Amino acid sequence: MIPHTTTAAGRGGGEDYTTGEGLRALLARLHAEGPGAWRTDPIAAKLMEYAAEKYAALARKHGLDPWEAAAAAFDVMRTRSARGADDPWGVVTHAVRITCIAEERAQGLLCSTHQARRPHYSVFHDAERLSDRENPLDDYHPAFHITDPHPDDEHDGENEGEREVVEPAGVVTSASGAVEDAIAFVTVLGWPAQTARAAVEHVCHALARAGSRQSAFEVLRRDKHSRALLDLPGSSWTALLRALLGNPAPGIAATSAGRGILLRLLIGETLPVLLHDDDLVLTVSLAAPRKGGGRR
Known part of the structure; x- marks a missing residue:
């Protein structure tokens, strides 16, 4: 003071x-x-x-x-x-x-x-002039990148095989980076680091098995066994699921709240952008479990 x-x-x-x-x-x-x-x-x-x-x-x-x-x-x-x-x-x-x-x-x-x-x-990034970049826009922006093989390429078959190997590796890297960013986001807002990592990774595994965010949300919401292993109160668990996977309500599916942290990170949003989302920050921080357990 x-x-x-x-x-x-x-x-x-x-x-x-x-x-x-x-x-x-x-x-x-x-x-x-x-x-x-x-x-x-x-x-x-x-x-x-x-x-x-x-x-x-x-x-x-x-x-x-x-x-x-x-x-x-x-x-x-x-x-x-x-x-x-x-x-x-x-x-x-x-x-x-x-x-x-x-x-x-x-x-x-x-x-x-x-x-x-x-x-x-x-959710948008700050406005910037194209001249502020040292490199030309077409050097780094994905919209200007050609991923399909050229029709006149003599090694179409070879390039096709390379794409099958390279593209999945890039997806895995992007997904793993999104998981780590999600863990960092939850930890910064007051969740114990070990609990945040275990909870986010468990949600991601369930999402991979379910195939859709809405299905994963419904399965995890009723998964009392996992919640007990993570030692989380019901309110914290539900709030974390809604923050990570998005609110499943149909009316807000296209909004930031409907997309959830994981999807927002995968489509290019960054941690600073998420930390500027006051509603999301408040939801995750208020849901953080107390050190001694129990409900907030």
């Missing part, structure tokens, strides 16, 4: 807004005094200076000015959820972090902050 001394001034009280209880009392008083209180109350002005200092490092991490983070804090401080929260600073910090992420993504995607908050837009 950043040390800050507060004093009673003007009509305001002497709330110590650096504590959760003091912040809650100050927000309740400002709300009761009406909209003009935020403009005229000296304690409110000091609160915003404190917020700018408190979130300066978070703002710089996402390429923003500290006062942009303070503005985000101001927006959430005026809501009922902040005034009535058991931990108002926790609510404010979470909201500021989400806003900073959305602002950074909006700058990279050249879109509005509102759009950047939506997974439908945030």
Whole structure:
């Protein structure tokens, strides 16, 4: 906590807004005094200076000015959820972090902050100029690669055999890389490393046997034996399956939530992109089992 001394001034009280209880009392008083209180109350002005200092490092991490983070804090401080929260600073910090992420993504995607908050837009990579690349586009982009043998090739049969060997090897490498990335993603969000690896690998084996994500989801959802071996509560197991394999509901099959982590990694999305998906991050982190077991 950043040390800050507060004093009673003007009509305001002497709330110590650096504590959760003091912040809650100050927000309740400002709300009761009406909209003009935020403009005229000296304690409110000091609160915003404190917020700018408190979130300066978070703002710089996402390429923003500290006062942009303070503005985000101001927006959430005026809501009922902040005034009535058991931990108002926790609510404010979470909201500021989400806003900073959305602002950074909006700058990279050249879109509005509102759009950047939506997974439908945030899955895309940042905009870039073709001239920013050292190599020509056709040197690395798969859309410009020809994989079929040329009709005039004298060694069509030989090339065909080579493709049968090379292409499956590439798929295996891509799939194994997606598995490792999925394990890393789950581990970063608070899951024990051993549990994350065992759970993700078990899901992948079941997916290979079932042949489809929806079938694998239904089989694993009812697999109490595997869940017991992994020592996972039912809520954590179901949330992890939905995150890895996608939500099987027909209406969202084409969305990021419907695709799931494994498919999103296989089609080219990266860990940083997944970590910017706030709904997915929140789902996986809240589902993480406690160290001592039991439900969250």
